[in-house]
Amino acid sequence: MGRRKRSRLITSGILREKQQTRQLGDPDPAPELADTVEAAAALDLDALATRVRARRREMKWTQADVASNGGPPAKTLSEIERSRNPRPSPEVLDKLDAGLGWPPGTSATILHDDVAGELAVAR
Structure with missing residues (x-):
């Protein structure tokens, strides 16, 4: 994932939500x-x-x-x-x-x- 895309995802809160979910101990979601x-x-x-x-x-x-x-x-x-x-x-x-x-x-x-x-x- 490129920096620009990662930056946009962080700004929109999508990536942050995924990181918080992983930190809480939830396993990676199945595809x-x-x-x-x-x-x-x-x-x-x-x-x-x-x-x-x-x-x-x-x-x-x-x-x-x-x-x-x-x-x-x-x-x-x-x-x-x-x-x-x-x-x-x-x-x-x-x-x-x-x-x-x-x-x-x-x-x-x-x-x-x-x-x-x-x-x-x-x-």
């Missing part, structure tokens, strides 16, 4: 399930982004080419490749499969398989 799911979601988005980018490069297509093949708009594809689209809708995933020439459900499988794997490791 929240939401944090675990959020971390897993970040990892599966990265896996999808990597595979989409690799497929596009393998086929030597631009993002506009994928969009013209029935895929999502180039802007949406760019967001997916940069892991900026936190929850791609099923329609977007279907279009992604069509635009990249993948069998139906491939992108959804990539997205959800990694979530299940990460949750199993977290437990």
Whole structure:
């Protein structure tokens, strides 16, 4: 944690409350399930982004080419490749499969398989 962030947290009282809780002898709180799911979601988005980018490069297509093949708009594809689209809708995933020439459900499988794997490791 950087000095600036720590300073802001101290100013807002968040870090101070955590330190006081630890001083009172309370054990460190267990990681929240939401944090675990959020971390897993970040990892599966990265896996999808990597595979989409690799497929596009393998086929030597631009993002506009994928969009013209029935895929999502180039802007949406760019967001997916940069892991900026936190929850791609099923329609977007279907279009992604069509635009990249993948069998139906491939992108959804990539997205959800990694979530299940990460949750199993977290437990």
